[in-house]
Amino acid sequence: MANRKLFLLPGDGIGPEAFDEVRKILDYMNDEEGAGFETDEGLVGGAAYDSHGESISDADMEKAMAADAVLFGAVGGPKWDDVPYDQRPEAGLLRLRKDMQLFANLRPAICYPALANSSSLKKELVEGLDILILRELTGGVYFGDPKTITDLGNGQKRAIDTQVYDTYEIERISAMAFELARTRSNRVCSMEKRNVMKSGVLWNEVVTETHKRGFEDVELSHMLADAGGMQLVRAPKQFDVIVTDNLFGDMLSDVAAMLTGSLGMLPSASLGAPDGVTGKRKAMYEPVHGSAPDIAGQGIANPIAMIASLAMCLRYSFEMIAEADRLEAAIAKVLDDGLRTGDIMSDGMQQVGTTEMGAAVLEAYKAAAA
Structure with missing residues (x-):
């Protein structure tokens, strides 16, 4: 071997x-x-x-x-x-x-039956929980340029972080989400902020188009990321696979992790292209x-x-x-x-x-x- x-x-x-x-x-x-x-x-x-x-x-x-x-x-x-x-x-x-x-970045949020009482939520909301959050990991605001802090004078500064996504980045992460969903319960929820962010508008469009090109057997829904955070603590078992960008994925996966009782319980995988x-x-x-x-x-x-x-x-x-x-x-x-x-x-x-x-x-x- x-x-x-x-x-x-x-x-x-x-x-x-x-x-x-x-x-x-x-x-x-x-x-x-x-x-x-x-x-x-x-x-x-x-x-x-x-x-x-x-x-x-x-x-x-x-x-x-x-x-x-x-x-x-x-x-x-x-x-x-x-x-x-x-x-x-x-x-x-x-x-x-x-x-x-x-x-x-694949972050499962699984609530082991023995730990259902350890969650901050009611047992019936989290018992049997099995969510997979798929976070885009190499684009978005964490890597976008410019990323600066500028001294404007008079005690004032300006900080800039840039949210940037290209079509191919959204296509490959959404395609992986659909492929993973096929091995689970066959449902994907895409989360972004298209109501206030142009990157969210593009994200929504590209995920939708990717779904039409060979993944229509997978159930696709869309949700604004802030509403998604609310739904994660309201009724988390409604989700199967969640796909989202780098920033929202960072936050939403930590929210989902705490549903299970402890951050100390959950692994993650970060994968590249074959x-x-x-x-x-x-x-x-x-x-x-x-x-x-x-x-x-x-x-x-x-x-x-x-x-x-x-x-x-x-x-x-x-x-x-x-x-x-x-x-x-x-x-x-x-x-x-x-x-x-x-x-x-x-x-x-x-x-x-x-x-x-x-x-x-x-x-x-x-x-x-x-």
């Missing part, structure tokens, strides 16, 4: 702690299942800045570009609040997304949660989102569907058994730390193979 090349970027805060649990799973899969993972590790974010004054080095970018997939932890923290803007920890993440051309030779996509997988510097180093972080990100990696980059299913089932089994980290703790459950939770998931994964 050819080696599967994984590049690991644990990053800052709780990233390295969560990564420790993923390494144990990878080691087991290599040693006992012959998975053939070949791993290398680099620095990103504040850790990279402390080492060599930039948020990711050219050498580590080359390794990321050469890998079959990148596993990413988290970046940032108050320690680096005063570093130059272009060297801030988050710049490393943005460079990875941009240089690898990871235009599609190449013309092998059909493989560049890909990066990361938990939705941030670096959580307030709890870093205490051994109490929830590693499930990082482990679930590995499951997405198995599914989308390596077509290891059975292993991905087993890993996701292992997470559900551990939660059903009542184990909880502090962020998802509730009455009558057993609170455990990062290492204990990771070990329990691995044991459940092993047991499922027996």
Whole structure:
């Protein structure tokens, strides 16, 4: 079996702690299942800045570009609040997304039955929730030019961020949304702000035209993004796949994540276009949660989102569907058994730390193979 090349970027805060649990799973899969993972590790974010004054080095970018997939932890923290803007920890993440051309960010919002009572919403609104938010990741206001702060004099400044989308960017993200919907409940809701933004007008038009060109079997609806945010907390189970731009996707996916009980539970995948030779996509997988510097180093972080990100990696980059299913089932089994980290703790459950939770998931994964 050819080696599967994984590049690991644990990053800052709780990233390295969560990564420790993923390494144990990878080691087991290599040693006992012959998975053939070949791993290398680099620095990103504040850790990279402390080492060599930039948020990711050219050498580590080359390794990321050469890998079959990148596993990413988290970046940032108050320690680096005063570093130059272009060297801030988050710049490393943005460079990875941009240089690898990871235009599609998949963020599932799944409410495990055992955690239905942990949501801030009523149990009946979230029990069985399974939404996939598809966020366009390399265009829009985060990357548009000009992006400036200008001193106007007299104590006044002007900040400009530019929202820019071209037709092809909207076509490829909407086509992926329709393709993914076909593997689920066959429904797509496109969200934008066409009532006040020209980019929203174009987004709506292009999604509609893309739907007509080969995807009419998929149910398509449109919703203004602010109304979408309201509906996510009013009746979230009405949605199957949501497709939206970079800015609204950033916000709406965090709203959807909290419906499930904790940001510490949810993974994400960022995918590029398939190449013309092998059909493989560049890909990066990361938990939705941030670096959580307030709890870093205490051994109490929830590693499930990082482990679930590995499951997405198995599914989308390596077509290891059975292993991905087993890993996701292992997470559900551990939660059903009542184990909880502090962020998802509730009455009558057993609170455990990062290492204990990771070990329990691995044991459940092993047991499922027996």
